[in-house]
Amino acid sequence: MRSEFLPFSSPNIGEAEIAEVVETLRGGWLTTGPKTRRFEEAFASYVGSRHAVAVNSCTAALHLALEAIGVREGDEVMTSPMTFAATGEVIRYLGGIPVFVDIDPVTMNIDASRIEGVLKRCKRPKAILPVHIAGLACEMDRVVSVAASHDLRVVEDAAHTLPTKYKGRTIGTIGDVTCFSFYSTKTITTGEGGMATTDDDRLAERMRIMSLHGISRDAWNRYTEAGSWYYEILAPGFKYNMSDVMSAIGLAQLRRAGEFHRRRQAIAGRYNDALSSLSEFLETPPDAPPDSLHAWHLYIIKLKLDRLTIDRRAFVEEMKRRNIGCSVHFIPLHIHPYYRDTFGYKPEDFPNAFQTYQRIISLPLYPKMTEADVGSVIGGLTEICQRHGR
Numbered sequence: 001m002r003s004e005f006l007p008f009s010s011p012n013i014g015e016a017e018i019a020e021v022v023e024t025l026r027g028g029w030l031t032t033g034p035k036t037r038r039f040e041e042a043f044a045s046y047v048g049s050r051h052a053v054a055v056n057s058c059t060a061a062l063h064l065a066l067e068a069i070g071v072r073e074g075d076e077v078m079t080s081p082m083t084f085a086a087t088g089e090v091i092r093y094l095g096g097i098p099v100f101v102d103i104d105p106v107t108m109n110i111d112a113s114r115i116e117g118v119l120k121r122c123k124r125p126k127a128i129l130p131v132h133i134a135g136l137a138c139e140m141d142r143v144v145s146v147a148a149s150h151d152l153r154v155v156e157d158a159a160h161t162l163p164t165k166y167k168g169r170t171i172g173t174i175g176d177v178t179c180f181s182f183y184s185t186k187t188i189t190t191g192e193g194g195m196a197t198t199d200d201d202r203l204a205e206r207m208r209i210m211s212l213h214g215i216s217r218d219a220w221n222r223y224t225e226a227g228s229w230y231y232e233i234l235a236p237g238f239k240y241n242m243s244d245v246m247s248a249i250g251l252a253q254l255r256r257a258g259e260f261h262r263r264r265q266a267i268a269g270r271y272n273d274a275l276s277s278l279s280e281f282l283e284t285p286p287d288a289p290p291d292s293l294h295a296w297h298l299y300i301i302k303l304k305l306d307r308l309t310i311d312r313r314a315f316v317e318e319m320k321r322r323n324i325g326c327s328v329h330f331i332p333l334h335i336h337p338y339y340r341d342t343f344g345y346k347p348e349d350f351p352n353a354f355q356t357y358q359r360i361i362s363l364p365l366y367p368k369m370t371e372a373d374v375g376s377v378i379g380g381l382t383e384i385c386q387r388h389g390r
Contacts, residue, residue: 001322002376008325009185012260012367013249020248032212032241039247040195042254043180046163047172049197051204054247055211058159058181058194059086060240063093065177065196066127068206069153071096075126078118079157080110081332081353083131087157088333096126100334102350106286108133108300108360111352112142119150130175131157134329135187135295136288137166140174155179159194162187163261165293172197177207182246185366187260187297188253190246210237263367264296267374271299271363274378281307281385296365298329301381303359309388312359318388319361322380327362 024035036054044052055061071077073095079087081100091098101118104111110130119125128147130138138156147154156171158164159181164171172178177200182193198204209215214237242250253260268287275284283302288294303312310318312328319326332353334345347354363377 002324005323006325006364006369006373006376008327008362008364009366010368011184011189012256013189014252014256016252016255017249020252021245024244024248029244031243033244035244035251036242036247039242039250039254042251043195044197046254046257047170047178047197049172049178050199051197051201053196053198053204053207053211054242054250055194055196055240056242056246057086057192057240058157058179058183059090060211060238061177061179061194061196061207062086062090062129062155062157063238064207064210064240065155065179065198065203066090066094066096066129067210068203069127069155069176071126075124076122077127077129078110078115078122078125079129080131080133081334081350082108082133082330082356083157083333084159084330085333085336086159087129087131088339091129098333098339099125100345100350100353102352103356105352105356107136107138108356109136109138110143112139112146115143115146119146125150125152127153127155129155129157131159132161132164132171134285134298134300135160135164136286137161137164137171137292140166144174153177159183159186160297161295163257163293164295165288167289167291173199176200177203182250182253187264187295188250188257190242190250190253193242193246193250209234211240213237213239260367261295263369264365265294267365267369268294268296268299270374271365271378275301275381278382278385280304281389282381299363299365300329300360301363302356303361305359307390308385309390310384312361315384315388316361318384319380322376322383324377324380325364328357328360329362330357332357 040052075096088098154175156175156178161171177198180195182190214235216232
């Protein structure tokens with residue numbers, strides 16, 4: 001048994017990030033400024049999009065994206081119930097109605113084959129908001145095709161994806177807007193933070209304006225030599241801008257994104273190989289098809305509860321007792337009190353999401369993990385399955 005607790009996740013911050021932040025602090029520009037613009041340009045280049053708008057969270061990016069495409073009171077946005085709070089709440093911020101589509105029980109992504117059927121029951125459909133769970137891309141060809149045939153916009157929740165690819169295309173270049181997270185657990189981090197990418201000039205301009213109080217373009221530079229004290233409020237915007245301190249971390253992290261991803265792939269590969277011997281007790285997650293790329297933000301196993309004498313809660317506690325931190329991604333939105341009470345949802349309304357939720361566990365997976373750390377996780381899983389297997 002481990003002598004020290006292995007956290008579920010831990011950011012990888014090194015001397016490069018520290019140096020970038022120190023340079024920013026010494027430069028005297030701490031809030032949104034030239035380093036944020038550099039980060040946006042570097043990120044747009046990395047994913048291959050025309051525009052990138054840096055903000056203080058992926059939640060902010062999603063909110064701005066939905067506002068920019070015109071979601072208003074009573075509009076319906078189709079999304080997955082298997083996601084974090086932010087995906088649903090941003091729809092509600094604008095008075096929209098989240099319309100859930102059940103998941104594919106294998107990939108845990110929105111089941112694109114069900115979207116057409118759900119659309120038939122909608123009165124004011126506006127957009128589709130797919131969520132790329134764990135870093136595996138949704139079936140975007142089908143999502144985009146359905147959207148196009150019904151004149152809908154596509155906003156992607158890509159909080160887990162960098163550097164996910166779908167059929168050779170980098171996530172960030174497919175939907176109308178794609179929203180990334182740089183929270184401390186993500187594949188690259190700025191502590192908090194997010195980014196919205198798009199090829200649409202109008203959407204980019206709207207998101208940029210609305211991210212900083214609805215003030216006219218390039219309001220950030222009014223305190224520079226080239227700037228002016230005069231500004232205009234074009235709309236009642238938000239306070240969603242990213243600071244240069246955060247962007248400094250992001251620039252260094254982006255340069256290391258390839259290194260981070262290779263390590264995540266290696267850990268996922270080791271899990272796959274080792275856990276194949278436990279296939280009687282659990283399922284390992286699917287990898288991306290040959291023409292695509294999995295980001296491996298999360299490694300989610302599915303317990304075969306009929307083959308175990310303990311439930312998921314007890315399994316997680318057994319891992320914790322062995323000093324290994326695990327998590328669950330996610331508790332489906334439709335069984336949370338707000339959505340249950342507001343929209344009258346029952347657990348069985350989305351059976352794949354509900355049944356999958358009851359048996360999933362996310363294992364530690366991050367670049368700072370040592371080979372010994374990975375071995376501890378594998379050893380813990382093996383011991384628990386052997387001890388509590390039927």
